[in-house]
Amino acid sequence: MNSTTQVLVVGGGPAGSTTATLLAREGFDVTLIEKEVFPRYHIGESLLPSCLEILDLIGAREKVEAYGFQRKDGGYFAWGNESWELDFTKLRHPYSFQVVRAEFDQLLLEHAKSQGVKVYEGTEIRGLTFDGERPCSAIWAQGPGDTNTGEISFDTLVDASGRAGIMGMRYLKNRHYHDAFQNVAIWGYWQGAGRMSFAPDGAIAVGSVPDGWFWGIPLHNDTMSVGLVLHKTTFKEKRQQGKSLEQIYYEAMDECPLILDLLKNATFVPGQMKVEQDYSYMSDEISGPG
Ligand SMILES: Cc1cc2nc3c(=O)[nH]c(=O)nc-3n(C[C@H](O)[C@H](O)[C@H](O)COP(=O)(O)OP(=O)(O)OC[C@H]3O[C@@H](n4cnc5c(N)ncnc54)[C@H](O)[C@@H]3O)c2cc1C
Known part of the structure; x- marks a missing residue:
């Protein structure tokens, strides 16, 4: 793995691959590190129509359209004695998708690679080092029994590690539950x-x-x-x-x-x-x- 990068993205879920793709398309040198080897299971399958705009922005809309995910034209609610439908076809973005996340996330991660993001799967960020309040490098490990370890320095960190929330949970300790x-x-x-x-x-x-x-x-x-x-x-x-x-x-x-x-x-x-x-x-x- 390279020992330095402009932007380090931790996590290859939709947030990580989307951010990484956007930055790579703007000419930044981006490295993305993902703990799992994709495809990996994830929950979160019912997307909202606003995702279409994001897919357009990162240039992945055609790939997602062509993949064959279930198209989602809305929702149906049966709540107590009432029922109603939500019809996306009347909106500016008239539909969305129901996705098998293992496949959707892999598609987005592959797309990130195709846009120039350096992606390392099966690699876990174990800790960060700081210069004052500023994170400046990350310690990574990969392989069974951590056969391979190293450090990568960066100008900017994007923590897209989802619920693991490396920055929020381990360093800033600023996560709250409502x-x-x-x-x-x-x-x-x-x-x-x-x-x-x-x-x-x-x-x-x-x-x-x-x-x-x-x-x-x-x-x-x-x-x-x-x-x-x-x-x-x-x-x-x-x-x-x-x-x-x-x-x-x-x-x-x-x-x-x-x-x-x-x-x-x-x-x-x-x-x-x-x-x-x-x-x-x-x-x-x-x-x-x-
Ligand atoms: C029960 C349930 C139902 C849901 N239903 C919906 C729904 O219908 N529609 C919807 O839009 N959302 C839904 N969500 C929310 C959705 O799952 C999340 O919003 C979405 O997955 C967040 O994406 P993300 O990229 O931020 O994180 P994730 O998809 O979780 O990706 C984070 C990635 O970071 C990696 N990672 C973590 N730690 C490290 C580390 N130290 N080093 C390297 N990599 C690391 C993980 O392996 C993971 O791949 C649901 C959530 C739950 C719990």
């Missing part, structure tokens, strides 16, 4: 789910339940991502009652006619039920020297 968004999500994938003929094409289905709400996201590989979101306190209470993730998920689903109907002929894709918490947060400061 009381209203202390949610837990439990989700999995279903094969052969139905489609909502009454909603915009490829819409996300959102259905409320007494303890929270469900999402249903149709994906291009004939699976549907189906997740339950509930407050952390409710989740903890249910766990203390001895309920498994599966029990919490299926009991809630019994109270969601929209999702039950979509899944009536579907089968759960074998594999562990997935769960995440503490994924909504804010940082006081998002830029600083370096």
Whole structure:
């Protein structure tokens, strides 16, 4: 790996690959370091129409359009006794995509490479060194048992490490969790789910339940991502009652006619039920020297 770069981007998710591509297209020397080897699993599949403008800016729109992701023309909400649809086709950017993130993120990372970004996958940033408040170099490690390690210095750091949040969590310690968004999500994938003929094409289905709400996201590989979101306190209470993730998920689903109907002929894709918490947060400061 090079020992110096103008811009170091940590993380090759959408934030990292987008920033790196934009800067490389402006003529900067950009190095991106990603811990995992892509494709890697990630949640966050239902994109908003505003992403089209970003895809245009980085010159990746044609590649994304050609890939065959599920086009998303809007959303359908069944909330308590009310239901309504959200129709993107009336907006300035009239659609979006439902994406299998492993494939979408890989496409964007490959695009970054094609625009001149030097990308190192399977390489983890272990720590940063500072000149006063300014980060100026990063220690990296790669390979089983850290067979290869080194240091790279930079003028500017872009921390796009997502929830790991190297700068925010380890150095600035400025990440805060809002009381209203202390949610837990439990989700999995279903094969052969139905489609909502009454909603915009490829819409996300959102259905409320007494303890929270469900999402249903149709994906291009004939699976549907189906997740339950509930407050952390409710989740903890249910766990203390001895309920498994599966029990919490299926009991809630019994109270969601929209999702039950979509899944009536579907089968759960074998594999562990997935769960995440503490994924909504804010940082006081998002830029600083370096
Ligand atoms: C349950 C749930 C549902 C969601 N649903 C949606 C949705 O429907 N639509 C939507 O738009 N968003 C959704 N999101 C949010 C979405 O997942 C995130 O906003 C998005 O992934 C953020 O992208 P990112 O590039 O910032 O981070 P990430 O995609 O997380 O990328 C960060 C990258 O940094 C790498 N990394 C971390 N530490 C290091 C290190 N030390 N060295 C090198 N690399 C490192 C990681 O391996 C990772 O690849 C959801 C989130 C959750 C938790």
